[in-house]
Amino acid sequence: MTSFSAAQRSRVTMLDVALHAGVSKASVSRFIGDDRALLSDAIALRIEHAINELGYRPNQMARGLKRGRTRLIGMLVADIRNPYSIAVMHGVETACRQHGYSLVVCNTDRDDEQERQHLAALRSYNIEGLIVNTLGHHLDQLLELQREMPLVLVDRKVEPLHSDLVGLDNPAAVRMAVEHLEQQGYRDVLLVSEATDGTSSRLERLESFKAEIARRPALTGAVLELDGALQNHLHTFLAKAGPKALFCANGIAALACTQALKALGCHLFEDVGLIALDDLDWYPLVGNGITALAQPTQAIGASAFDCLLKRLRGDTEPTRTLDFLPQLILRGSTTPCRSELAREKRQR
Amino acid sequence: MTSFSAAQRSRVTMLDVALHAGVSKASVSRFIGDDRALLSDAIALRIEHAINELGYRPNQMARGLKRGRTRLIGMLVADIRNPYSIAVMHGVETACRQHGYSLVVCNTDRDDEQERQHLAALRSYNIEGLIVNTLGHHLDQLLELQREMPLVLVDRKVEPLHSDLVGLDNPAAVRMAVEHLEQQGYRDVLLVSEATDGTSSRLERLESFKAEIARRPALTGAVLELDGALQNHLHTFLAKAGPKALFCANGIAALACTQALKALGCHLFEDVGLIALDDLDWYPLVGNGITALAQPTQAIGASAFDCLLKRLRGDTEPTRTLDFLPQLILRGSTTPCRSELAREKRQR
DNA sequence: CTGTTAGCGCATTCAA
DNA sequence: TTGAATGCGCTAACAG
Numbered sequence: 096m097t098s099f100s101a102a103q104r105s106r107v108t109m110l111d112v113a114l115h116a117g118v119s120k121a122s123v124s125r126f127i128g129d130d131r132a133l134l135s136d137a138i139a140l141r142i143e144h145a146i147n148e149l150g151y152r153p154n155q156m157a158r159g160l161k162r163g164r165t166r167l168i169g170m171l172v173a174d175i176r177n178p179y180s181i182a183v184m185h186g187v188e189t190a191c192r193q194h195g196y197s198l199v200v201c202n203t204d205r206d207d208e209q210e211r212q213h214l215a216a217l218r219s220y221n222i223e224g225l226i227v228n229t230l231g232h233h234l235d236q237l238l239e240l241q242r243e244m245p246l247v248l249v250d251r252k253v254e255p256l257h258s259d260l261v262g263l264d265n266p267a268a269v270r271m272a273v274e275h276l277e278q279q280g281y282r283d284v285l286l287v288s289e290a291t292d293g294t295s296s297r298l299e300r301l302e303s304f305k306a307e308i309a310r311r312p313a314l315t316g317a318v319l320e321l322d323g324a325l326q327n328h329l330h331t332f333l334a335k336a337g338p339k340a341l342f343c344a345n346g347i348a349a350l351a352c353t354q355a356l357k358a359l360g361c362h363l364f365e366d367v368g369l370i371a372l373d374d375l376d377w378y379p380l381v382g383n384g385i386t387a388l389a390q391p392t393q394a395i396g397a398s399a400f401d402c403l404l405k406r407l408r409g410d411t412e413p414t415r416t417l418d419f420l421p422q423l424i425l426r427g428s429t430t431p432c433r434s435e436l437a438r439e440k441r442q443r
Numbered sequence: 444m445t446s447f448s449a450a451q452r453s454r455v456t457m458l459d460v461a462l463h464a465g466v467s468k469a470s471v472s473r474f475i476g477d478d479r480a481l482l483s484d485a486i487a488l489r490i491e492h493a494i495n496e497l498g499y500r501p502n503q504m505a506r507g508l509k510r511g512r513t514r515l516i517g518m519l520v521a522d523i524r525n526p527y528s529i530a531v532m533h534g535v536e537t538a539c540r541q542h543g544y545s546l547v548v549c550n551t552d553r554d555d556e557q558e559r560q561h562l563a564a565l566r567s568y569n570i571e572g573l574i575v576n577t578l579g580h581h582l583d584q585l586l587e588l589q590r591e592m593p594l595v596l597v598d599r600k601v602e603p604l605h606s607d608l609v610g611l612d613n614p615a616a617v618r619m620a621v622e623h624l625e626q627q628g629y630r631d632v633l634l635v636s637e638a639t640d641g642t643s644s645r646l647e648r649l650e651s652f653k654a655e656i657a658r659r660p661a662l663t664g665a666v667l668e669l670d671g672a673l674q675n676h677l678h679t680f681l682a683k684a685g686p687k688a689l690f691c692a693n694g695i696a697a698l699a700c701t702q703a704l705k706a707l708g709c710h711l712f713e714d715v716g717l718i719a720l721d722d723l724d725w726y727p728l729v730g731n732g733i734t735a736l737a738q739p740t741q742a743i744g745a746s747a748f749d750c751l752l753k754r755l756r757g758d759t760e761p762t763r764t765l766d767f768l769p770q771l772i773l774r775g776s777t778t779p780c781r782s783e784l785a786r787e788k789r790q791r
Numbered sequence: 792c793t794g795t796t797a798g799c800g801c802a803t804t805c806a807a
Numbered sequence: 808t809t810g811a812a813t814g815c816g817c818t819a820a821c822a823g
Binding site (some may be wrong): 155156160163181184198201213219220353377380 | 503508523530533552561564566586698702
Binding site (some may be wrong): 138 | 808810811814815816
């Protein structure tokens with residue numbers, strides 16, 4: 096095992112290729128870049144051979160330094176362990192690779208100080224564009240970055256940042272959920288959400304929910320934020336009469352609710368219906384499965400990158416907001432008919 | 444909205460700072476770097492002011508070009524949607540940030556061509572070290588990279604690659620699982636694993652399992668690979684007499700098995716016990732919860748980075764293999780006593 | 792302690 | 808078509 100302290104020195108460079116091929120660096124540069132058309136076939140061939148024999152790889156750092164194009168995209172994620180973030184990131188990454196970009200992922204763990212550090216780091220790497228999926232405190236840094244490069248928000252708005260936004264059509268999603276619950280015969284709906292820490296999508300879902308409930312005389316609705324008392328609150332909710340259901344505003348809420356319901360000894364999902372935003376792979380495993388509104392995360396990620404690319408290519412259109420629609424995935428947790436039957440059977 | 448085609452040009456550079464502070468670039472460089480001790484307080488202060496006023500950020504690309512140190516670590520992941528990979532990545536990322544490194548994540552989606560592309564890209568960015576959690580086909584590229592930088596394998600060995608390896612102590616883990624099942628009174632154990640595509644950890648678990656069964660006269664064991672016929676195979680297994688249990692070799696297998704058992708109408712987990720490697724957040728939700736062997740993913744990720752850092756600092760010790768022990772997390776899926784009771788109650 | 796100088800690897804003028 | 812020269816932003820000798 097050798098030391099790597101100065102490993103870079105040993106790498107084959109453009110000069111090596113030029114010497115090996117008996118041409119100038121400029122020609123090699125042209126071969127590497129988009130000016131290959133300017134080269135005679137003979138020279139191009141010699142260069143190609145030299146490159147292959149030496150295993151030459153152009154140094155992106157140097158290219159970036161010269162041209163100002165690093166082919167690097169940064170992504171700031173609030174919580175890398177949230178399946179939604181991962182799914183979107185997967186979409187972004189795929190799009191990046193397809194267009195010759197690489198992705199620098201920065202997870203903030205919902206921590207402002209980490210967000211600050213990462214933003215500083217990203218700037219220092221001359222990334223060409225930034226995808227933001229955090230609360231976006233440190234507005235000053237973000238604004239500074241935005242002056243230097245295109246920026247696109249994912250899922251959550253950051254108010255003073257006037258930039259493209261890609262995410263879910265929250266009002267539509269909430270309408271789909273509430274409407275589905277109503278159709279299935281539920282009359283009392285409890286929206287369970289993570290704490291409203293300023294995340295715009297959470298707020299939108301909450302507001303839309305209130306509006307949706309107000310529009311539907313047949314329904315009663317309430318809102319609950321996740322906290323230590325979740326189980327108690329659910330206990331109270333379960334004690335109510337009539338067909339009732341939970342609407343979990345994201346995967347985290349769905350996990351917490353399912354856990355709490357289980358702890359309460361609730362028979363899933365006969366005592367209470369459940370519909371959740373986001374579709375996680377374990378939803379089918381609980382009770383008769385959890386009905387979900389799946390977000391098109393792949394498309395969201397790809398679109399985010401696409402926005403960046405458009406801006407990088409000089410698009411100066413006004414900022415856009417891309418709202419995607421979720422897909423209703425029907426499972427057992429919202430079929431009270433069958434559930435009621437089952438309950439009666441048990442009670443007999 | 445302005446165009447960003449040549450945005451980089453506008454960034455404030457070291458020269459700007461030097462002029463603004465009335466000093467030389469070298470002094471600014473010393474201030475930025477680790478040579479701040481060489482500067483007089485007066486000059487240091489002037490530089491500091493200039494930096495703050497101008498909002499100067501050193502350009503890592505340029506620094507990297509000069510020093511051969513990019514402060515960039517690459518990570519090659521086989522499947523970014525596997526919770527294990529995410530968890531390890533989270534550990535790596537945390538360690539990176541703590542030491543001033545940034546992480547370039549490359550997901551191969553288990554695809555060899557993508558692995559090739561990513562390896563090429565990583566090389567071109569002059570990353571300082573590489574963490575590999577893939578099958579490692581494209582040995583030529585990997586070997587080439589290994590000549591230029593330290594490399595550490597995570598979870599899976601890549602045979603001809605003589606490098607540090609961080610992962611689970613698979614024999615110990617399997618022993619813990621089998622022993623636990625035996626103690627709980629199970630007699631017939633079925634190991635369920637993903638297809639053995641060459642992943643070393645899968646093979647090790649499989650081999651260890653066979654050895655473990657051979658050592659224990661009280662136990663009978665068999666092995667099953669995930670495929671379309673899983674449900675049929677489990678059906679056959681369930682038909683056997685006596686207390687039996689599944690041992691899922693990872694989270695993917697656990698998900699597939701739980702799904703199949705559910706589809707078979709099996710009463711979880713009274714008809715059959717279940718223990719799973721990896722601890723996913725939904726394990727508590729199924730039946731009385733799924734007993735798990737949790738991997739210390741955070742530690743694994745941190746150690747991987749640590750190996751890299753040691754090598755980068757000149758450590759030339761022989762390659763090490765760091766094996767971590769899992770932690771047994773007891774849940775309802777391996778408590779046949781209670782289960783048997785419940786089953787009898789139901790049958791009455 | 793501080794400034795001057797000379798590149799790191801590459802792209803891009805400008806001549807030839 | 809090709810090559811020589813210049814500089815991207817920064818660090819690392821070397822002098823002073």
